[in-house]
Amino acid sequence: MKVLFAGGGTGGHLYPAVAMAEELQRMAPGVAILFAGTSRGIEAREVPRLGYRLHLLEVRGLKRGRSLKDMAANIGIAADFAGALAGAVALVRREQPDVVVGTGGFVSAPVLFAAQLLGRKTLIQEQNAFPGVTTRLLSALATEVHLSFAEAGGYLLKKKGVIVSGNPARSFKPVDASVARDHFGLDPSRPTLLVFGGSRGARSINNAVLQHRDVFCARANLLWQTGSVDFERISAACKPSRHLQVVPYIEDMGMAYSAADLVLCRAGASSIAELTNLGKPSVLVPYPFATGDHQSHNARALVHSGAAEVVEDAVLGSEDSAVAIMALLHDDQRRRAMGAAAQGLGSPDAARRLALRIISLAGKKQGS
Numbered sequence: 001m002k003v004l005f006a007g008g009g010t011g012g013h014l015y016p017a018v019a020m021a022e023e024l025q026r027m028a029p030g031v032a033i034l035f036a037g038t039s040r041g042i043e044a045r046e047v048p049r050l051g052y053r054l055h056l057l058e059v060r061g062l063k064r065g066r067s068l069k070d071m072a073a074n075i076g077i078a079a080d081f082a083g084a085l086a087g088a089v090a091l092v093r094r095e096q097p098d099v100v101v102g103t104g105g106f107v108s109a110p111v112l113f114a115a116q117l118l119g120r121k122t123l124i125q126e127q128n129a130f131p132g133v134t135t136r137l138l139s140a141l142a143t144e145v146h147l148s149f150a151e152a153g154g155y156l157l158k159k160k161g162v163i164v165s166g167n168p169a170r171s172f173k174p175v176d177a178s179v180a181r182d183h184f185g186l187d188p189s190r191p192t193l194l195v196f197g198g199s200r201g202a203r204s205i206n207n208a209v210l211q212h213r214d215v216f217c218a219r220a221n222l223l224w225q226t227g228s229v230d231f232e233r234i235s236a237a238c239k240p241s242r243h244l245q246v247v248p249y250i251e252d253m254g255m256a257y258s259a260a261d262l263v264l265c266r267a268g269a270s271s272i273a274e275l276t277n278l279g280k281p282s283v284l285v286p287y288p289f290a291t292g293d294h295q296s297h298n299a300r301a302l303v304h305s306g307a308a309e310v311v312e313d314a315v316l317g318s319e320d321s322a323v324a325i326m327a328l329l330h331d332d333q334r335r336r337a338m339g340a341a342a343q344g345l346g347s348p349d350a351a352r353r354l355a356l357r358i359i360s361l362a363g364k365k366q367g368s
Helices: 013-025 043-051 068-095 110-116 131-142 150-155 177-183 203-211 213-218 231-237 255-259 269-279 293-303 318-327 330-343 351-360
Strands: 002-007 031-037 053-056 099-104 121-126 144-147 163-164 192-193 221-225 244-247 262-265 281-282 308-310
Touching: 002 013, 002 068, 002 110, 002 144, 013 031, 013 043, 013 099, 013 121, 013 269, 013 351, 031 043, 031 068, 043 053, 068 110, 068 163, 099 110, 099 131, 099 351, 110 121, 110 131, 121 351, 144 150, 144 351, 150 163, 177 255, 192 255, 203 213, 203 231, 203 262, 203 318, 213 221, 213 318, 221 255, 231 244, 255 269, 262 318, 269 293, 269 330, 281 293, 293 308, 293 330, 308 330, 318 330
Parallel strands: 002 031, 002 099, 031 053, 099 121, 121 144, 144 163, 192 221, 192 262, 221 244, 262 281, 281 308
Antiparallel strands: none
């Protein structure tokens, strides 16, 4: 059995594919796995590091503006897509994968389309509540479409073969909260707010937390991943203590989640998958410039179920927002209810479910 994964650009598109690949290797020893990606995405570094073959295709996303500059750029981007499609057709013909899995990002479109043109089985895994352009356009021709949020199905023309399977995410072994807090040098007896915005950070979240750090640290611990870009600026302004720890990146996120009573973060699909799998209550701050505003759709899905609260990026720095976050952090009953609702949305076995579907598709004859 051979499986070709196409996706990347960001970790949110790549790591679900990696999770499926790892599960396939456990369930079907001897499976051949390869990836398609671009030289500019995270996959260019991560896929070879993880020991998988990577085929590079050059493709860019369309500019969404209506200016003459954007329209002119899109002419070149369309030409790039034609070249990427030709390369993808050659790749699929040469490798003859049993199943092609698309997880989003610019590269998934030409590879999925090439596989569909050549009659190969295709599976699309959509992470967000508002599906991306590739999913919306190519889902009609896909063998199966797997969603992380049931809400995403309303945006698709395809109805048969659409399955809500959850979003494959990293798994973490829970640790006692006091042990985890002590691991980070925090006061084990205090409630803890975990703040992060991705490996590079989130400037608006960082600025808001910096502005109100005294409010947070007065009655709680603050464990704060700033990202690499803002770390020097923020660490210079914050003295580490038993109530405040500032780091550029948290390697052991399982330990960080165990330490946290409440999480303040963006509403990316991978973060939401981890939060729901662990049953963690959260305050989500959707990135306002995300493609298709998909982070707002993700956040609303959790809010609708009572699993999270949302604070808009523009008002996060207000005093009212800081007070509301602290009130939630000290409201044990409300947080327990949110955590239970979050866990009800989790899909910790998503990678296994998807791996089983891939194996099943690989065993079917073309056209069946």
